[in-house]
Amino acid sequence: MHQSPFRVAIILFVAIAGILFAAPNFLPQQVRDALPGWLPQPGLVLGLDLQGGSHLLLEVDRAGIVTQRLSDVRRDARNVLANQNGIGNIITTDEANNAIYIELTDPTQKEQALTALQGIQNTVNNSLFSGGVGVQELAFAERPDGRISVTLTPEGITQRMSSLVAQSIEVIRSRIDELGTTEPTIQRQGDTRVMVQVPGFGDSTRLKNIISQTARLTFHMVYPGLTAAQAEAQGLPAGTMVVPSEDGGSELLYEDVALGGESLVDAQPSYDSQRGIPVVSFKFDTRGAVTFSEITSANVGQRFAIVLDNTVITAPVIQQPITGGSGQISGNFTTASANDLAVLLRAGALPASLNVIEERTVDASLGADSIQAGLTAGIVASVLVVSFMIIAYGVWGLFANVSLVLNVILIFAALSTLGSTLTLPGIAGIVLTIGMAVDANVLIYERMREEQRAGRSPLQAINAGFERAWGTIVDSHLTQLVAAVVLYFMGSGPVQGFAVTLGLGILTSLFTSYTVTSYQVNLWYKRVRPKELKIQHFRFIPDGTKIPFMKISRYVIALSIIMSVVSIGAAYFKGFNLGIDFVGGTAIEVQHVGGPADVARVRELLDGLDVGEIQIQGFGTPQDVLVRVQAQEGGQSADQIAVQKVQEALAGDNYEVRRTEAVSGTVSGELAWTGTIAVIIALACILIYIWFRFEWQFALAAVTTTSHDIIMTIGLFSITGLEFNLSSIAAVLTLVGLSLNETVVVSDRIRENLLKYRKMPLPELIDLSINQTIVRTSLTQFTVLLALVPLVLFGGEALRSFTIAMTFGSLVGMYSSVIVNGPILINFGLKQKTDEELEAKKEKTSDGASV
Numbered sequence: 001m002h003q004s005p006f007r008v009a010i011i012l013f014v015a016i017a018g019i020l021f022a023a024p025n026f027l028p029q030q031v032r033d034a035l036p037g038w039l040p041q042p043g044l045v046l047g048l049d050l051q052g053g054s055h056l057l058l059e060v061d062r063a064g065i066v067t068q069r070l071s072d073v074r075r076d077a078r079n080v081l082a083n084q085n086g087i088g089n090i091i092t093t094d095e096a097n098n099a100i101y102i103e104l105t106d107p108t109q110k111e112q113a114l115t116a117l118q119g120i121q122n123t124v125n126n127s128l129f130s131g132g133v134g135v136q137e138l139a140f141a142e143r144p145d146g147r148i149s150v151t152l153t154p155e156g157i158t159q160r161m162s163s164l165v166a167q168s169i170e171v172i173r174s175r176i177d178e179l180g181t182t183e184p185t186i187q188r189q190g191d192t193r194v195m196v197q198v199p200g201f202g203d204s205t206r207l208k209n210i211i212s213q214t215a216r217l218t219f220h221m222v223y224p225g226l227t228a229a230q231a232e233a234q235g236l237p238a239g240t241m242v243v244p245s246e247d248g249g250s251e252l253l254y255e256d257v258a259l260g261g262e263s264l265v266d267a268q269p270s271y272d273s274q275r276g277i278p279v280v281s282f283k284f285d286t287r288g289a290v291t292f293s294e295i296t297s298a299n300v301g302q303r304f305a306i307v308l309d310n311t312v313i314t315a316p317v318i319q320q321p322i323t324g325g326s327g328q329i330s331g332n333f334t335t336a337s338a339n340d341l342a343v344l345l346r347a348g349a350l351p352a353s354l355n356v357i358e359e360r361t362v363d364a365s366l367g368a369d370s371i372q373a374g375l376t377a378g379i380v381a382s383v384l385v386v387s388f389m390i391i392a393y394g395v396w397g398l399f400a401n402v403s404l405v406l407n408v409i410l411i412f413a414a415l416s417t418l419g420s421t422l423t424l425p426g427i428a429g430i431v432l433t434i435g436m437a438v439d440a441n442v443l444i445y446e447r448m449r450e451e452q453r454a455g456r457s458p459l460q461a462i463n464a465g466f467e468r469a470w471g472t473i474v475d476s477h478l479t480q481l482v483a484a485v486v487l488y489f490m491g492s493g494p495v496q497g498f499a500v501t502l503g504l505g506i507l508t509s510l511f512t513s514y515t516v517t518s519y520q521v522n523l524w525y526k527r528v529r530p531k532e533l534k535i536q537h538f539r540f541i542p543d544g545t546k547i548p549f550m551k552i553s554r555y556v557i558a559l560s561i562i563m564s565v566v567s568i569g570a571a572y573f574k575g576f577n578l579g580i581d582f583v584g585g586t587a588i589e590v591q592h593v594g595g596p597a598d599v600a601r602v603r604e605l606l607d608g609l610d611v612g613e614i615q616i617q618g619f620g621t622p623q624d625v626l627v628r629v630q631a632q633e634g635g636q637s638a639d640q641i642a643v644q645k646v647q648e649a650l651a652g653d654n655y656e657v658r659r660t661e662a663v664s665g666t667v668s669g670e671l672a673w674t675g676t677i678a679v680i681i682a683l684a685c686i687l688i689y690i691w692f693r694f695e696w697q698f699a700l701a702a703v704t705t706t707s708h709d710i711i712m713t714i715g716l717f718s719i720t721g722l723e724f725n726l727s728s729i730a731a732v733l734t735l736v737g738l739s740l741n742e743t744v745v746v747s748d749r750i751r752e753n754l755l756k757y758r759k760m761p762l763p764e765l766i767d768l769s770i771n772q773t774i775v776r777t778s779l780t781q782f783t784v785l786l787a788l789v790p791l792v793l794f795g796g797e798a799l800r801s802f803t804i805a806m807t808f809g810s811l812v813g814m815y816s817s818v819i820v821n822g823p824i825l826i827n828f829g830l831k832q833k834t835d836e837e838l839e840a841k842k843e844k845t846s847d848g849a850s851v
Helices: 003-027 029-033 063-081 107-120 154-179 206-211 228-234 288-296 336-349 366-392 393-416 425-454 458-490 494-528 549-573 599-606 636-651 666-694 696-718 726-756 762-794 797-827 835-850
Strands: 053-060 087-095 099-104 123-125 132-136 138-142 148-152 185-187 193-199 217-221 240-244 250-254 263-274 277-284 304-308 309-316 326-330 354-362 585-592 614-619 624-629 654-662
Touching: 003 393, 003 494, 029 087, 053 154, 063 087, 063 099, 063 107, 063 148, 063 154, 063 666, 099 107, 099 263, 099 549, 107 138, 107 148, 132 154, 148 154, 154 185, 154 193, 154 206, 154 336, 193 206, 193 326, 206 336, 206 354, 206 636, 217 250, 217 288, 228 240, 228 250, 240 309, 250 304, 250 309, 263 326, 263 336, 277 336, 354 366, 366 393, 366 425, 366 654, 366 762, 393 425, 393 494, 425 458, 425 494, 425 726, 425 762, 425 797, 458 666, 458 726, 494 726, 549 696, 549 762, 549 797, 585 636, 599 614, 599 624, 599 636, 624 636, 636 654, 654 666, 666 696, 666 726, 696 726, 696 797, 726 762, 726 797
Parallel strands: none
Antiparallel strands: 053 193, 053 354, 087 099, 099 148, 123 132, 138 148, 185 193, 217 304, 240 250, 263 277, 277 326, 304 309, 354 654, 585 624, 585 654, 614 624
């Protein structure tokens, strides 16, 4: 109970700093703008699910990169060999093996050809594969059939993709800046992906088109005297290619790029007054203007094709030399599409094609509803928990509530300082933290009561309560922190937001529940000097209970086995109602304007759209409907067309789209695998930690009971048909922490009693330990439920399956920790140590410490 001035100063500093850093988030924007610059600006960032916007996950098209690179290598090889005294050759492409094959008309020139081909070698730097030494992008070899092969190396492809992702990020940033949006988030994910989040931009279709379109603009001369159809029928002339045109036909063009879009310095939408159509005017830099002038001067009367993303936009005849360095692109443009093309050309072309593999869009009105739902759930949970602590502990409950309020303030302060994003699951994490933070204070208070009943004075009981509960508090919090860390690194999007708030809440709880509470108790004790500590005013289970848990253990184990078999059987035979996260496809949440939605009418409107399987169900309020469309065989473009069909079919009946989520099959498979790995890693980490802190029997028993809880919760999803999605994995991992929290508390008391009652039979000792902690367990579990139930009732439909699973899992976790864990410890061979074994262990520990 000694409070040094330094310790008091730290508490006051942290409290004041937390209030200052958290306060701007709750002030009007005008007041926030006038605050000092050292405070976090702009403060807490709201996620897309709270303010609306668009989320895209883009992946570099590996096949497209290889195809383009092979085309470049083929062209370079032909030019190099042509410059070597016209070495004759026939070049074929093998995309399956990432190679081109060169057959020489004169085999005696093979050595000369190999030497010349070395000139097209490209050296790339990649420390991952070569320790910083240049990696050769091409491999040359002589095949048994006499042909020369030029192959793209795997290392070269990987390095090129990594480089293209970095370049793509800059181009995407430029394009989004052109749109005038604020605070976009553009992040690299791995070697091949880019994540883009644009708050407040609800037109995901336009955003997707602007971001993912390559916008590679090239100018080619049209091959004269021969149509594309004729060339395909009789064989393409050397150095030519057939390119589709925007009008549905095709053109025969020279492969060589006469002029590239990289020479553009400006592009603007304009209007051709003579023809009355929107066009895009462009302007070249000095070098491009000179080249453009030379080309048009030398080819008057010839056709000149403007190609955008491998499609001929227009191919006019050059009427006269164009020397001004400017021109215009005409096509089937609308005013909006001309403006978007100008944006793309000004920002520059993407160096590679990007495929949209995950898309999430939230309407601003749905975001406002989510904020309201989260605030309602948080306020109700806070009022319930604070009121209960006052009822149960009186003035001691007031101490816990002050620590609890400071805990929440510190979470907001940390989120603001780190620039983290607050999501709807993040709000759920804060609400859950409110329930869990009380646990540490309950542990301390119950320990004080035990010490006082053992005959200690009030001061001794207070000191012992804080000291002896501290180890248990650390163990229980760290097991939860393991789950939060795994969630953060293995999860994505909103799940990471939940993990961040949960992890921060665990860390701040360690500080407030012990340090801040002890400071308040110290001040109170010096002022009151009580003769007796009257800590608890209300409890569910009276002190001194002697419930014979071990006598009913065989029935409990049998019941658990039966329930586990039922859960596994339901999962195997019935399966799960898998969400879009795990099966791929598109989920569209729509709301009927003007009254309740008619699911049967929606089903009638969507019948016959020819988009595969469609699932329709009520969702949340009576006005809301959730439409799930299976992933289309045509990929991204086909998915987009399917969504447009659904939207157009419902628009006439006053249905407004509030949210869309589209996940490709690739991502859904990865998410399912990642979720499974996350659960396994969490269990392994916890096993190692408990093994280190306790005996091996405690570790195996803890993992066994936790696995039991996971099986039961997964069975709940299967039996009830609750949607099993990415948030469900977060629920499973969080209940792992909650369940272990209870298990660690009971195990810690068993370990303590093993040293205290060496001759007591093990079943009696376990019964004693459970009865000693069950008062605390019941109170803690009730406060967690007080935090979770408002989330179920008021947290909104988006969190419904998540919060129901959490509530069910917390109850099952209490059951397994109290009743199932003990028999498992006995079956794993836990036994009391003899005096000789304890002495030997003490000597071993002493020797290790001295070393």
